[in-house]
Amino acid sequence: MDIAQVAKEVHIASRSAKVGVLGNVSGYDNLKLHPMVEIESVHKDGSVIFNDGSVVLADVILHCTWNSTTTCSFFTFSRCKYHFPFLDTNGIVTVEDNCVGPLYKHTFPPALAPWLSFVGLPLMGIGFILYEFQSKWIAGVLSGRIGLPSEEEMMRDIEALYLLLEASGTPKRYTHGIGHCRxxxxDWFAGECGIPGIEEWRKEIYYATKKNYIVRPHAFRDEWEDEDLALKAHEDFTKCRSNGVDRTCIS
Structure with a gap:
């Protein structure tokens, strides 16, 4: 967005944007999104050819990696790359096209559970809450308080996920995307741990903010229409303070 304020045109080539989101980005006449494409070749005359056949004349190519935010940050996948050179599992856990697996609930490799686990692999979750719930589940499993299914049952669950993704045409690199079921x-982790799940007002605020971001990409932090939800949050926090802070209030 910042570059678009000074450049004649900005073209975003994103493999992680939703199919069908094509053309000018809302609020910008000179910012164009090319979804699900990659640069195929670059030529001396400045022409950039994408793998969908489209061509753009460019002065500069800027590579954006890691957790870069874009105008579509609410519905794209993180651009992180999973790489564990320090971890040797004799081939039990592999990384193929950015899919770490096989992992039960994106966490435990069945053949090595519960002694090896991964925290934070899922994409498009609500970070801190997800990491907290996931860590509590792992701790409960390691303590023996929470049981895991058998290795065979965990593998069946993983294979069912892979089949579902394949049937829906989802690329393997998006295996850890949980945007549709975040x-x-x-809440599944919370249920396994026997703790309250995400409060309804918090879910509503998330979806309201997501909607507001799409409508007001430049002012969503300053303009909103969910005062009633903010009031619910304030009431909940006040209740926590009056009762004394405990772990069920911190989520």
């Missing part, structure tokens, strides 16, 4: 995924 709330259910985190």
């Amino acid at each position: 709330m259910e995924y985190m």
Whole structure:
């Protein structure tokens, strides 16, 4: 967005944007999104050819990696790359096209559970809440308080996920994307741990903010229409303070 304020045109080539989101980005006449494409070749005359056949004349190519935010940050996948050169599992856990697996609930490799686990692999979750719930589940499993399914059952669960992704045409690199079920995924951890799940007002605020971001990409932090939800949050926090802070209030 910042570059678009000074450049004649900005073209974003993103493999992680939703199919069908094509053309000018809202609020910018000179910012164009090319979804699900990659640069195929670059030529001396400045022409950039994408793998969908489209061509753009460019002065500068800027590579954006890691956790870069874009105008579509609410519905894209993180651009992180999973790489564990320090971890030797004799081939039990592999990384193929950015899919770490096989992992039960994106966390435990069945053949090495519970002694090896991964925290924070899922994409498009609500970071801190997800990490907290996931860590509590792992701690409960390691303590013996929470049981895991058998290795065979965990593998069946993983294979069912892979089949579902394949049937929906989802690329392997998006295996850890939980955007379509982020709330259910985190509530599942809470249920396993026997703790309250995500409060309804918090879920509503998340979706309201997501909607507001799409409508007001430049002012969503300053303009909103969910005062009633903010009031619910304030009431909940006040209740926590009056009762004394405990772990069920911190989520």
